[in-house]
Amino acid sequence: MKELIDLEKGHQRARLLVLTVVVGCLLLCCTSVIVAFKFAADASKRIFVVNRGVALEAFSANVLENRPAEAVFHVTRFHELFFTNPPDARSIEANFIKASFLADESVKLTFDRLKEDTFYQKLIQTNTNQKVVVEKVDVDMKKYPYKVRTVFKIIQERATNKSTRLLASEAVLVDVTRSEVNPQGFLLRNFRITQRSEAREEIVR
Template structure:
């Protein structure tokens, strides 16, 4: 009889051990399934479909600052194009400069005020001069924030009598800020200044 009780006790211990192992395995399996499901949902949510000319194309949503160097270059390029690509129209100039000033600190505002006081913008308007800029290269130092940059560009001043070409070299630093509709790359240009702006040829 005691042997039978021992067998029952042993069988109960085996069942208890088996139950514990089974429960642990089920919990681990559930955790794995939940993790993989979450991963799959994130993958789905990070992809969008865009219809271009009637054809669906899959696009990937980039995370915040996935490639900071590329975004920094684009930020510097956008600023210079807005600040220096101008037409002989007061409202167009104001609109472009306003957009540019969202991308930089007070150093850009000071430069704008200086040019305005010198009559630069009124000269563009009275002379019917269009100004265009092409960014040739941007040198970045991304080792530590604020990130230093030097921008080399070519300006074209287009008028009825011909086109004047100028070199433009500027420098400054970039710091991270929150992304907004007015500042989609999340950088702010600081201590911006012009190092060189010289005529190179006239056509």
């Protein structure tokens, strides 16, 4: 009888050992599969670019993750091109053409209105160099088309004085196909100046 009890206990221990080994193998297999898939997913995000015999590693990412930053850059770049005006007619025209690829016809209307008001002519005649400093860009990416509000400074430098004016603009952003002249794939629509402060003058010595 004792031998039968010992034999039964031995079978139970053997079954427990086999069950432990099987569960351990299953856990090891599942872990290996999960790690392998994760490694494969990470590897698929890596690409190697060979430039003159040198391998450079690059990473791919979801384009939507970087969309807000691209929107801010697009708006900032537009303001820099449109409002940076040296006292040279060709440069002013060239900057406007670059800016027009980033926005719709509302920008052309603003440009034509400034031309009619002899704004650019006065810059050239007084040898005024105008540049822009973008202070803040607010883009609402929660609702399409995306609403944009930009606060920026216009600085006009002349031989004897410098003036600074704070402005604000509003527009909406829509998605368009990326291109060489519009790498972020956005287009500004319904652009308008919504706020202007009085110019603050400084004497240059």
